[in-house]
Amino acid sequence: MIAPSSPSRPRALLLPALLAAALLGALCACTAPPASDPRRDAALSDTLTALIVRAYDFSRPGFVERATSLYAPTGPVISAAAGRVTTTRAAVVQSIASFWDRVGRNMQGPRFLIxxxxxxxxxxxxxxxxxxxxxxxxxxxxxxxxxxxxxxxLFVRRDDRWVIVQEHLSDLPPQPERMDSTMAMP
Structure with a gap:
């Protein structure tokens, strides 16, 4: 013989189910990406691009300091460039200083153009x-x-300013050497 169901039993199961559904809904809302807003993204693009353009103004002294100021001062900074990955701000600073010493200081009339x-x-x-x-x-x-x-x-706001915490750079392919017009074609 089956015992008749108690009217309170379905209600007792309903409360945990409602709580689980509410929690799941809250988690989904927190992890969903924000809706794209073209005006906000355009303003953000202007802001972040201006930071980079100011840092890469080769006409002013202090390039290494300006370029490294783009990066988070604390915590990990992940950088992928030239087939290598580094994970510290110190490594990024070293890479920027090395670029400047090997290449940057030898460029005549450089302009950074986006x-x-x-x-x-x-x-x-x-x-x-x-x-x-x-x-x-x-x-x-x-x-x-x-x-x-x-x-x-990838920029984050820290101490009311945008800083880079992760990046990936890929170089243009090498430029072909120009043939001298006096060279014979095979």
Missing amino acids: RERHATALGPAAAVLTIAYVIPHHTPEGRPHTLGGAWTA
Whole structure:
């Protein structure tokens, strides 16, 4: 014989089910990406791009200090460039200083130009910016040369300013050597 069901039993099961559903809904709301807002993303793109352009103003002294000021002063800073990954701010600072010592200080008349940019807000304190850039200049011998590539940076707001905590840079393919017009074609 089956005992008749108690009217309180379904209600007792209903409360935990409602709580679980509410918790699941709250978790989904917290992890859902924000809706894209083209005006907000455009303003964010302007803000983040201006930070980079100021840092890469080769006409002013102090390039290494300006460039390294883009990065978070504390915590890990992940950088992927030239087939390597580093995980500390100190390694990023060393990489920027090395670029300046080997290449930057030898560029004649360099200009940092952004060809394309895309920014997306990931929340109120996080954003990603991808740019395509070139740095046209002349070599010490007077030959025209261009460096460039694509740069994706994850910015976060810390102490009321945007800083990079993770990035990936990919270089343009090497430029082909120009053939001298006196060279014979095979």
